[in-house]
Amino acid sequence: MTNKGTRYFQIWERRGKALSVCVMLLSGTDQESKQSNSYRVSTTALYLFLIMHPSIISNSPSPKTFEEVQFFNRNNYHRGIDWYMDFFPIPSNVTTDFLFEKSANYFHSEEAPKRVASLIPKAKIITILIDPSDRAYSWYQHQRSHEDPAALKFSFYQLLIIDGQQLRTDPATVMDEVQKFLGVSPHYNYSEALTVLADLRPRATICCQISEKLG
Numbered sequence: 368m369t370n371k372g373t374r375y376f377q378i379w380e381r382r383g384k385a386l387s388v389c390v391m392l393l394s395g396t397d398q399e400s401k402q403s404n405s406y407r408v409s410t411t412a413l414y415l416f417l418i419m420h421p422s423i424i425s426n427s428p429s430p431k432t433f434e435e436v437q438f439f440n441r442n443n444y445h446r447g448i449d450w451y452m453d454f455f456p457i458p459s460n461v462t463t464d465f466l467f468e469k470s471a472n473y474f475h476s477e478e479a480p481k482r483v484a485s486l487i488p489k490a491k492i493i494t495i496l497i498d499p500s501d502r503a504y505s506w507y508q509h510q511r512s513h514e515d516p517a518a519l520k521f522s523f524y525q526l527l528i529i530d531g532q533q534l535r536t537d538p539a540t541v542m543d544e545v546q547k548f549l550g551v552s553p554h555y556n557y558s559e560a561l562t563v564l565a566d567l568r569p570r571a572t573i574c575c576q577i578s579e580k581l582g
C-alpha cells in the first residue's frame with residue numbers, strides 16, 4: 368500500500384466507514400480505443416437495476432464529470448476520501464453496507480486498480496463484457512446519431528467482422544464469407560485447398576498444415 372493509500376485507509380477507518388463499496392470497473396472490449404472502450408456495454412441498464420434495490424445506494428451525480436465521480440482514475444483522488452464519500456449521502460433512515468459507483472474510464476486507467484486496492488481492499492468489482500461485434504455496431508450507431516464525421520463517412524455494410532475463433536476452426540466457411548463480402552470472382556474453393564482440423568491445435572501446427580496445402 369502506498370503512503371497515501373495507507374493514510375487514506377486510516378482516515379477511512381477513523382470515520383467508521385467500514386463499508387463494502389462496490390466499484391464498477393466497466394469494460395467494453397475495444398481496448399485500443401482509449402476514448403470509447405467502456406461505453407455502450409449496458410452500464411445504464413445495470414446501474415438502473417442496482418438502484419432499484421432498497422439496500423443498494425449509488426453516488427450522487429458529479430456535475431464536473433458527466434455524473435460519474437471519476438475518483439480513482441484522475442486527480443480527484445488527491446482530494447481525499449472525504450471528498451469521495453460526500454458523493455454518497457446516505458439518508459438517516461437507511462442502513463446499508465452496499466454503496467457503488469460506476470465510472471467508465473476506470474477500466475483503462477493504470478492508476479485506478481492500484482488505488483482501489485489501496486483504499487478499498489475488499490471492494491467488489493463488476494465488469495461487463497459484451498460481444499465485440501455487437502459493441503462495435505452499437506458504438507457506430509451511437510456515433511452516427513451524434514453526427515461523428517468518421518462514422519458518417521462509412522456504412523456498416525463496408526465492414527466485415529470475422530469471428531477469429533471460426534477462422535481457426537472453419538477457415539473455408541470464413542473465406543467464403545470474405546469472398547462474398549468482397550464480391551471477388553471467380554469463387555475460390557478453400558474447402559479443397561485447406562484441410563484444418565476443427566479442434567484447437569497449436570497455432571504452429573495449423574499454420575504448417577495450411578502452408579503445406581498451399582505449397
Ligand SMILES: Nc1ncnc2c1ncn2[C@@H]1O[C@H](COP(=O)(O)OS(=O)(=O)O)[C@@H](OP(=O)(O)O)[C@H]1O
Nearest residue numbers: 405406407408409410411412413501504505506508
Ligand atoms: N436491460 C438491458 N440489458 C442489457 N442491455 C441493455 C438493456 N437495456 C438497454 N440495453 C442496451 O445497452 C446499450 C447502451 O449501453 P450503455 O448504457 O452502457 O451506453 S452509454 O455508454 O451509457 O451510452 C444499448 O445497446 P444498443 O441498443 O445495442 O446500442 C441498449 O440497448
